Amino acid sequence: MHKQVTMQAIADEAGVSTATVSRVLKGHPAVLEETRQKVQSLIDRYHYVPNFAASSLVRQQSNMLGMMVENIENPYFASMFSAAETRALEEGYSLMMMTEQPGGEEIQTIRRLIQHQIDGLVLLSNRINGRPPEEKIVRFVQEIAQQVPLVLINEYLEDLHIPCVFADNREGFLQAFRFLYHLGHRRIALVGGLDDNQTFHIRRQAYLDFLKEAGLPFQEAYLQMNGYTFEDAMNSMHRIMSSAQLPTAILANNNIIAMGIMRVCHDHHIHIPDHLSLITCDNTFISEAVTPSLTALDIDPREQGRQAIDILLSMIRGETPPSLSIRIPSRLVVRSSTARPPA
Amino acid sequence: MHKQVTMQAIADEAGVSTATVSRVLKGHPAVLEETRQKVQSLIDRYHYVPNFAASSLVRQQSNMLGMMVENIENPYFASMFSAAETRALEEGYSLMMMTEQPGGEEIQTIRRLIQHQIDGLVLLSNRINGRPPEEKIVRFVQEIAQQVPLVLINEYLEDLHIPCVFADNREGFLQAFRFLYHLGHRRIALVGGLDDNQTFHIRRQAYLDFLKEAGLPFQEAYLQMNGYTFEDAMNSMHRIMSSAQLPTAILANNNIIAMGIMRVCHDHHIHIPDHLSLITCDNTFISEAVTPSLTALDIDPREQGRQAIDILLSMIRGETPPSLSIRIPSRLVVRSSTARPPA
DNA sequence: TTGTAAGCGTTATCAT
DNA sequence: ATGATAACGCTTACAA
Numbered sequence: 001m002h003k004q005v006t007m008q009a010i011a012d013e014a015g016v017s018t019a020t021v022s023r024v025l026k027g028h029p030a031v032l033e034e035t036r037q038k039v040q041s042l043i044d045r046y047h048y049v050p051n052f053a054a055s056s057l058v059r060q061q062s063n064m065l066g067m068m069v070e071n072i073e074n075p076y077f078a079s080m081f082s083a084a085e086t087r088a089l090e091e092g093y094s095l096m097m098m099t100e101q102p103g104g105e106e107i108q109t110i111r112r113l114i115q116h117q118i119d120g121l122v123l124l125s126n127r128i129n130g131r132p133p134e135e136k137i138v139r140f141v142q143e144i145a146q147q148v149p150l151v152l153i154n155e156y157l158e159d160l161h162i163p164c165v166f167a168d169n170r171e172g173f174l175q176a177f178r179f180l181y182h183l184g185h186r187r188i189a190l191v192g193g194l195d196d197n198q199t200f201h202i203r204r205q206a207y208l209d210f211l212k213e214a215g216l217p218f219q220e221a222y223l224q225m226n227g228y229t230f231e232d233a234m235n236s237m238h239r240i241m242s243s244a245q246l247p248t249a250i251l252a253n254n255n256i257i258a259m260g261i262m263r264v265c266h267d268h269h270i271h272i273p274d275h276l277s278l279i280t281c282d283n284t285f286i287s288e289a290v291t292p293s294l295t296a297l298d299i300d301p302r303e304q305g306r307q308a309i310d311i312l313l314s315m316i317r318g319e320t321p322p323s324l325s326i327r328i329p330s331r332l333v334v335r336s337s338t339a340r341p342p343a
Numbered sequence: 344m345h346k347q348v349t350m351q352a353i354a355d356e357a358g359v360s361t362a363t364v365s366r367v368l369k370g371h372p373a374v375l376e377e378t379r380q381k382v383q384s385l386i387d388r389y390h391y392v393p394n395f396a397a398s399s400l401v402r403q404q405s406n407m408l409g410m411m412v413e414n415i416e417n418p419y420f421a422s423m424f425s426a427a428e429t430r431a432l433e434e435g436y437s438l439m440m441m442t443e444q445p446g447g448e449e450i451q452t453i454r455r456l457i458q459h460q461i462d463g464l465v466l467l468s469n470r471i472n473g474r475p476p477e478e479k480i481v482r483f484v485q486e487i488a489q490q491v492p493l494v495l496i497n498e499y500l501e502d503l504h505i506p507c508v509f510a511d512n513r514e515g516f517l518q519a520f521r522f523l524y525h526l527g528h529r530r531i532a533l534v535g536g537l538d539d540n541q542t543f544h545i546r547r548q549a550y551l552d553f554l555k556e557a558g559l560p561f562q563e564a565y566l567q568m569n570g571y572t573f574e575d576a577m578n579s580m581h582r583i584m585s586s587a588q589l590p591t592a593i594l595a596n597n598n599i600i601a602m603g604i605m606r607v608c609h610d611h612h613i614h615i616p617d618h619l620s621l622i623t624c625d626n627t628f629i630s631e632a633v634t635p636s637l638t639a640l641d642i643d644p645r646e647q648g649r650q651a652i653d654i655l656l657s658m659i660r661g662e663t664p665p666s667l668s669i670r671i672p673s674r675l676v677v678r679s680s681t682a683r684p685p686a
Numbered sequence: 687t688t689g690t691a692a693g694c695g696t697t698a699t700c701a702t
Numbered sequence: 703a704t705g706a707t708a709a710c711g712c713t714t715a716c717a718a
Contacts (some may be wrong), residue, residue, distance in 0.1 A: 006695060022697060030703055047486075053405065056396040056697035057710040064459070071629075073425055078416045084444060090434045094455060096439050099428060112437060115392045116407070143390075179589050194717045230632050259632040266634045285416075286629060289602040291609045349711060360689045365713060373687060397711035400694045 005046045012132040014039045015189075025050060056117050066113035066314060067097045068106065076254070076301050077124070080153070084122065084305030085263040091313055100125060107140055111129060119147040120307075120312040126267050129154050129198045149315040151308045156325035163315070165308045165326045167299035169199055172330025173206035176251055176297050178236070179332055181214055184340045185249040185277060189222035191236045192212040192253030198254065200225060203281075222247055233260025241268065248341035249277035251297075257287045258294055273339035283333055293335040303328050348389045350370035357382045368393060399460050408655060409456035410440045410465040411449065418627040419597070419644050420467070423481040423496070426677055427465065427648030429448045434656055436462070443468060450483055453568025463492040463650075472497050472541045492658040494651045498541040499668035506658070508651045508669045510642035512542055516549035519622050519640050520673055524557055528592040528620060532565035534579045534597030534604060543568060543596065546624075549630055550594075565590055576603025584611065592620035594640075598629045616682035626676055636678040646671050 011018045016035060026038040031039075042048070056062040056089050065088050069077045081097055088095040098113055100106045106125055113121060121144070127137045138160065144150055145162050156164040180188055190207045193200030204225060222241030224236035233252070237260065238246065252258035256279035265272055270284050272278050272292055280287055283298035307328065311321050354361045359378060366374050367382040374382075385391070399405040408431050410566040412420045424440055431438040443449045443455055449468055456464060464487065470480045481503065488505050523531050533550045536543030547568060553562050559622055564586030567579035576595070580603065583590065595601035601623035608615055615621050615635055623630055626641035650671065654664050 007634070008695075018696075018708095019705060020700080020703085023704085026697095032703060035703080047454075049454055051400075051460060051695050052458045053396040053399040053460050054710090055697070056693080057394075057400060058697045058711090060710075062396065071425075072415060073418055073421045074420060075416055075421075078421055082414075082416055082442060086444065089444060094439075094441070094459065096437075098437070099425060101429065101432065108699085109605050111392055112388075115395045116437065117394060181461075230628075256628070256632060259634070263634045285573075285599070288600060290604070290633065291602070291606045347711090351711075361712070362689060362714080363687085366688090369713095375687060378687080394711055397694090398713070400696090400711080401713045403694075 003275040005048045005049065007048070007050065010039065010042050010046065013046050014042050053067045054342060062117040062119055064116065064118050065120050065122065066116070066118035067095055067124070068113065069111055069124050070100050070126055072097070072099050076282050079284065080124070080301035080305040083302035084147060084309050087098055087306045091309070093125070093309075093313070095309075110140075110144060110147065114144070114148060118123055118148065118318050120151070122151050122153060122308045122312060123156055125155040126197065128152060128157075131196055131198050131201050133157060133198075149312055151312045151315070153201065153304055154307055161324065163324050163326065164320050165304050165311065165313050165328065167328045168330050169202045169299065170206045172281075172297050172299060172332075173203050174210055174252070175330070175332055176272055176281075177207065177210040177214075178196035179334075180249045180251075180277060180279070181210075182336065182337070183249075183277065185247075186216060186341070187219075187222070187245065187247040187249070189218070189224065189247040189250045190253070191224045191240070191250055192228065192233060193225050194227055195225050203253065219243070225253075228254070228256065230256050230260045230263075233257040234264050237261045237264040246270075246276070248275075249279070249338070251279045251281070253281050255280050255282045255284060255290075255294075258282075258287075259290065262290070273337050275342055277338040277341070278328060279332075279338060283301065287333075288335065292337045295335045295338040296333045297330055299330045300328050347394065348391045350391070350393065351491055353382065353385050353389065353391055357385050361501045374388050375520075378411045379644070386433065405460040406435060407437045407439055407459065407461050408463050408465070408652065409459070409461035410438055411443060411452055411456065412440055412467050413443050413469055415440070415442050418629065419625050422627065423467070423644035423648040425648070426645035427652050430649045430652040434652070436656070437650075453487060457487070457491060459679065463494070463659050465494050465496060465651045465655060467496040469540065470491065471495060471500075474539050474541050474544050476500060476541075492655055494655045494658070494674040496647055496651055498545065506654050506664050506667050506669065508647050508654065508671065509645060510671050511673050512545045512642065513549045515624075515642060515675075516546050516594070517553055518673070518675055519624075520550065520553040520557075522677075523594075523620060523622070523681070524553075526620065526681065527593075528590075529559060529684070530562075530565070530588065530590040530592070530633060531559070532567065532583055532590040532593045533596070533598035534567045534583070534593055535571065535576060536568050537570060538568050546596065560612075562586070568666055571597070571599065573599050573603045574604075576600040577607050580604045589613075589619070591618075592622070592681070594622045594624070596624050598623050598633075598637075601630075605633070616680050618685055620681040620684070622675075622681060630676075631678065635680045638678045638681040639676045641669050641676050642673045 005020050007018045011021045024036050067135045085095045099110050152164045154164050155166050226232045226236050270276050281297045283296040287294040287296040349563050350361045350364050354364045393621040428438045441452050495507045497507050498509050569575045569579050621639045624640045626639040630637040
């Protein structure tokens with residue numbers, strides 16, 4: 001905010017009032033062409049742009065949306081934000097993103113976003129997605145929803161009465177398991193995540209239901225939900241390997257986990273996909289660039305981001321969303337990490 | 344911007360003036376303890392937070408910084424932003440990030456940031472980093488620098504007189520080449536990037552200088568600068584393989600390129616590091632999680648982000664930065680993709 | 687210690 | 703077709 005060109009300055013130099021300048025800016029028809037041109041040329045010359053702070057103040061609308069994201073260094077969230085930003089911009093809104101800062105004061109973060117007078121907020125936090133959801137956070141979110149139109153990117157929470165955009169993990173995972181089954185796999189494992197989270201719980205449930213549907217026995221060692229990190233994944237894989245019989249296929253809950261599994265396989269000369277098929281959940285550039293390229297369940301972060309913005313904008317327009325639960329279908333992208341099981 | 348609690352409302356209910364509420368908010372000492380408590384309790388009760396738009400307007404300062412980033416889906420830029428955001432927050436500033444939208448109207452993006460009344464701007468764009476820098480962009484950047492404190496994350500451009508934060512690519516690459524040399528490598532290749540970009544030109548130059556210093560012959564096929572993508576990297580690697588003799592080590596200009604090389608090596612049963620050593624330039628989680636884990640040149644995006652914010656803040660305070668070129672040293676992180684050359 | 691009041695740069699209503 | 707003018711919510715001299 002150095003030396004700002006104000007509307008008043010333009011008006012003075014053009015010999016008109018600020019009202020007229022404002023009309024020119026808005027493309028209001030009731031302006032003499034001659035006046036319009038004079039004003040416009042001044043605007044161009046000085047690269048004048050209206051001060052958003054001033055106009056927010058009087059219009060009671062900032063044309064700025066907010067988004068809180070867990071961790072932008074995760075390419076999955078980055079894609080989501082990127083698509084959301086593009087969509088917001090298309091609709092004439094800026095998107096202000098803040099990350100849940102380490103130390104976890106997401107409440108501070110949200111307040112800060114609100115202070116910036118955002119017209120709507122997209123929230124994405126593991127804290128809301130807990131199982132069961134944390135009482136404190138839920139109360140806070142309810143309260144926020146009173147203050148500003150709010151959309152969650154989260155598993156649907158019925159009693160919250162807040163629109164939720166969520167990937168269809170259940171159908172997606174069932175689809176992935178069935179794909180493996182049809183390839184001939186009968187010993188299939190699931191690795192990664194933690195059961196204290198809604199999303200991973202749903203995936204786990206899909207796994208159990210698939211086993212039942214396929215008439216396959218449940219094996220303790222084939223369900224490894226010990227965390228999100230590379231090391232967690234390596235540990236899980238080691239546990240699997242110490243079981244009686246190796247599975248012929250594994251579904252990994254994200255790319256990092258898949259990479260952890262690949263590392264262990266490599267170290268033990270387990271060849272993917274000849275000895276073991278692997279599916280990852282996260283279709284980022286990593287899934288493709290890794291060797292072998294990974295068959296991936298695409299839970300479509302970009303579409304989640306776009307939809308969240310669309311719903312937010314419709315709420316801002318005063319429309320009631322037709323449904324509070326917006327399901328984004330997942331789809332399987334087949335690459336080189338899956339094959340028939342070894343004979 | 345639903346139903347906002349205003350300062351006036353707090354003042355009325357407390358039976359004081361807005362001036363007093365403002366003083367309480369700022370921790371101004373000249374307030375009776377009793378008054379302070381009364382006001383504070385109301386603030387807490389209503390979760391009142393001041394309207395940034397209004398206060399920006401009168402203070403002529405928004406406490407918001409801007410950052411334009413090429414592509415946030417690249418983990419390298421994501422780390423840079425993340426560190427910058429954390430630093431900004433520590434200093435009481437929000438950081439509004441916008442990505443260079445596809446279609447390349449970064450000028451629009453920057454204008455938009457400025458409209459939001461940011462107090463300072465960090466710019467990061469391949470366009471400024473061209474070789475030679477694009478006339479049009481340079482002029483625009485000059486002009487922007489008149490309007491708002493500006494820091495570039497970019498190779499230093501002497502005649503711009505704008506602070507630049509840049510990784511020491513030259514020293515970093517020399518260090519990496521020498522590391523390979525000391526391992527015994529004599530046939531070393533450089534893959535990736537394009538020579539129309541300052542950064543990659545500097546790296547290329549470091550390569551040539553290293554060859555000279557080591558008394559090694561320059562081989563056309565060992566210098567492959569054909570682009571940034573996975574496919575470009577695969578093509579480069581194929582060209583290298585069709586040369587008379589395979590190199591014993593390759594330096595890849597980023598992770599994607601390294602992964603492209605790894606793919607081709609895998610397909611041709613070239614073992615890393617036994618047959619070929621590989622160093623990547625980008626020390627993200629990918630370098631570590633890929634198998635084999637990659638020896639990486641860390642050009643420290645987090646430190647670049649932090650420094651950019653620090654310099655910006657000092658400029659906002661009216662200080663003159665001690666130097667316009669801020670060099671961030673690079674360091675080599677040794678992992679499993681490098682070894683002595685095959686006998 | 688507290689209040690009054692003048693702005694900050696816009697927008698929008700109401701006159702002209 | 704254009705211009706006054708009153709907000710918008712806050713900060714900050716200055717006055718009391």
